[in-house]
Amino acid sequence: MTQLTPVTQQLIDAIERAVRAAHDSGxxxxxxxxxxxxxxxxxxxxxxxxxxxxxxxxxxxxxxYVPIKxxxxxxxxxxxxxxxxxxxxxVPVLSGGSRQQDSQAFSAFLEHQHQLGATIxxxxxxxxxxxxxxxxxxxxxxxxDNAASDYEAADFERITISxxxxxxxxxxxxxxxxxxxAAVLDQFNSLAQPADTFPVEFLRTTKHYEVYLDKEGGTMxxxxxxxxxxxxxxxxxxxxxxxxxxxxxxxxxxxAACAEKGAEAASSREELVAALGDTPIIWxxxxxxxxxxxxxxxKTLLPAGSMLIDGGNSNFHDxxxxxxxxxDHQIRYVDxxxxxxxxxxxxxxxxxxxxxxxAVQTLSPLxxxxxMPRGRWIHTGTPGSGHYVxxxxxxxxxxxxxxxxxGYDLLKYGEIPGLNLAEIAHVWQGGSIIASSLxxxxxxxxxxxxxxxxxxxxxxxxxEGRWTYETAEAAQVPMPALREALAVRQAxxxxxxxxxxxxxxxxxxxxxxxxxxHEEK
Numbered sequence: 134m135t136q137l138t139p140v141t142q143q144l145i146d147a148i149e150r151a152v153r154a155a156h157d158s159g160x161x162x163x164x165x166x167x168x169x170x171x172x173x174x175x176x177x178x179x180x181x182x183x184x185x186x187x188x189x190x191x192x193x194x195x196x197x198y199v200p201i202k203x204x205x206x207x208x209x210x211x212x213x214x215x216x217x218x219x220x221x222x223x224v225p226v227l228s229g230g231s232r233q234q235d236s237q238a239f240s241a242f243l244e245h246q247h248q249l250g251a252t253i254x255x256x257x258x259x260x261x262x263x264x265x266x267x268x269x270x271x272x273x274x275x276x277x278d279n280a281a282s283d284y285e286a287a288d289f290e291r292i293t294i295s296x297x298x299x300x301x302x303x304x305x306x307x308x309x310x311x312x313x314x315a316a317v318l319d320q321f322n323s324l325a326q327p328a329d330t331f332p333v334e335f336l337r338t339t340k341h342y343e344v345y346l347d348k349e350g351g352t353m354x355x356x357x358x359x360x361x362x363x364x365x366x367x368x369x370x371x372x373x374x375x376x377x378x379x380x381x382x383x384x385x386x387x388x389a390a391c392a393e394k395g396a397e398a399a400s401s402r403e404e405l406v407a408a409l410g411d412t413p414i415i416w417x418x419x420x421x422x423x424x425x426x427x428x429x430x431x432k433t434l435l436p437a438g439s440m441l442i443d444g445g446n447s448n449f450h451d452x453x454x455x456x457x458x459x460x461d462h463q464i465r466y467v468d469x470x471x472x473x474x475x476x477x478x479x480x481x482x483x484x485x486x487x488x489x490x491x492a493v494q495t496l497s498p499l500x501x502x503x504x505m506p507r508g509r510w511i512h513t514g515t516p517g518s519g520h521y522v523x524x525x526x527x528x529x530x531x532x533x534x535x536x537x538x539x540g541y542d543l544l545k546y547g548e549i550p551g552l553n554l555a556e557i558a559h560v561w562q563g564g565s566i567i568a569s570s571l572x573x574x575x576x577x578x579x580x581x582x583x584x585x586x587x588x589x590x591x592x593x594x595x596x597e598g599r600w601t602y603e604t605a606e607a608a609q610v611p612m613p614a615l616r617e618a619l620a621v622r623q624a625x626x627x628x629x630x631x632x633x634x635x636x637x638x639x640x641x642x643x644x645x646x647x648x649x650x651h652e653e654k
Contacts, residue, residue, distance in 0.1 A: 140347040149181045151304040155252035156185040163246045165194040165255040168207030179217040189221040195267030196226035198290035236283035236292045243280035247301045254304045261313045267293025268332040275329040299335040310347035356405045359418035360387035362646040366478040374502040381405045412438040421447045437463035444469045449521040456516035465492040470523020474644035481508025487519030528601025528615050535618035538633035545632050555579035574643040590630030591651035592622045592637045
């Protein structure tokens with residue numbers, strides 16, 4: 134379960150009080166929930182609202198006009214936690230019509246709830262441009278007389294509550310974090326402005342509003358080493374939340390690219406450490422083969438009280454040994470197994486964090502940011518446990534990929550010819566039990582390249598699958614699916630290429646940006 138900052142807990146307590154008061158008065162409650170960074174409070178909020186679930190109808194304040202099961206849908210954060218309130222009523226914004234039809238239906242639903250006398254409680258987020266919910270500056274939602282509005286924004290088509298609906302909200306709670314959004318609140322508090330150009334102003338028309346600024350989320354300064362595909366995205370995501378990042382990499386172009394986005398560049402390890410104050414925090418995001426030498430180098434440079442984070446895929450045995458060694462030098466070592474691939478910047482990462490409780494608590498603002506808006510993070514336990522859990526995650530990943538590849542290979546060359554694999558993948562994503570992030574990427578891959586042309590079928594492996602299998606053998610836990618997946622990859626590296634191995638290679642490229650062919654490595 135995500136660890137809550139004090140501000141987030143205060144926010145949840147305040148919403149719980151508002152819902153409890155309505156419930157105790159015999160009123161039904163319409164709860165509006167956000168997308169974006171504010172959605173991280175949904176799961177703990179649902180746990181707090183369990184005693185009042187019979188009174189609750191839950192929907193969104195803002196939705197992107199995409200399929201409900203699409204990763205870009207704000208409804209995903211709600212549906213993932215809906216099981217916590219089995220007796221509540223959940224009403225998605227999208228009902229399967231055109232954007233205009235769904236917008237009209239949502240508007241009618243909101244107006245009906247208001248007419249029924251429901252207490253309307255809204256958890257809202259704001260943006261650096263002054264938007265609130267899905268109401269962008271100068272958008273049609275600023276001027277609509279209806280309860281909801283739809284329009285095409287720069288990023289997505291949207292359906293959102295309108296500015297006019299704010300006067301129907303009984304309790305509005307704004308949650309945000311980071312220096313940039315703190316500046317928006319300062320602007321809001323200092324001078325009233327036209328709501329059509331600064332939609333946060335609509336807050337003033339609600340019956341009651343409270344603002345929760347989580348300052349813990351935007352004030353850390355860390356060093357970052359390793360600016361590859363995932364590393365550069367992690368840096369960008371942290372910078373976007375207001376953290377200060379000093380970067381170092383042997384690739385000067387990668388350093389320059391991050392500097393253009395607001396990071397401070399260092400030209401050496403020594404310069405990096407010097408830029409981080411008395412107790413530096415450094416995140417390593419490098420291949421496991423290079424971690425040993427980097428840890429050894431920083432051990433001689435870092436003062437007592439420093440922290441090193443290994444966000445890569447190190448063997449957990451090595452992590453345990455390094456943590457013990459660094460503890461003798463009064464340096465805390467945290468292992469952050471990181472999943473999410475090159476989609477993590479937009480979707481949020483899944484982080485499995487091992488380390489001493491105090492160290493992880495100190496670093497929690499980083500993990501909160503990186504998991505937003507649809508990822509999650511967990512403190513798995515003592516040092517080494519994060520990499521252990523991530524290792525098994527990757528073993529499962531290998532076996533799942535192999536199962537998908539075998540199935541699509543049979544669809545391609547089985548007894549019924551001419552099947553459209555991309556369309557089948559699309560249907561399987563629509564409510565089937567085997568829908569998944571991997572299958573979504575398979576759908577994209579097969580839509581773009583039905584015959585997988587130009588893919589040689591060489592499937593690399595980076596070690597974690599083998600480590601998982603070796604650990605399972607030592608524990609006498611059978612893993613036949615993983616054993617077969619490893620055997621297929623080994624055979625592909627020896628020249629045995631099939632449609633299935635081409636699919637595996639293409640899929641690795643999709644989620645991790647890995648080289649699609651052996652000669653590109």
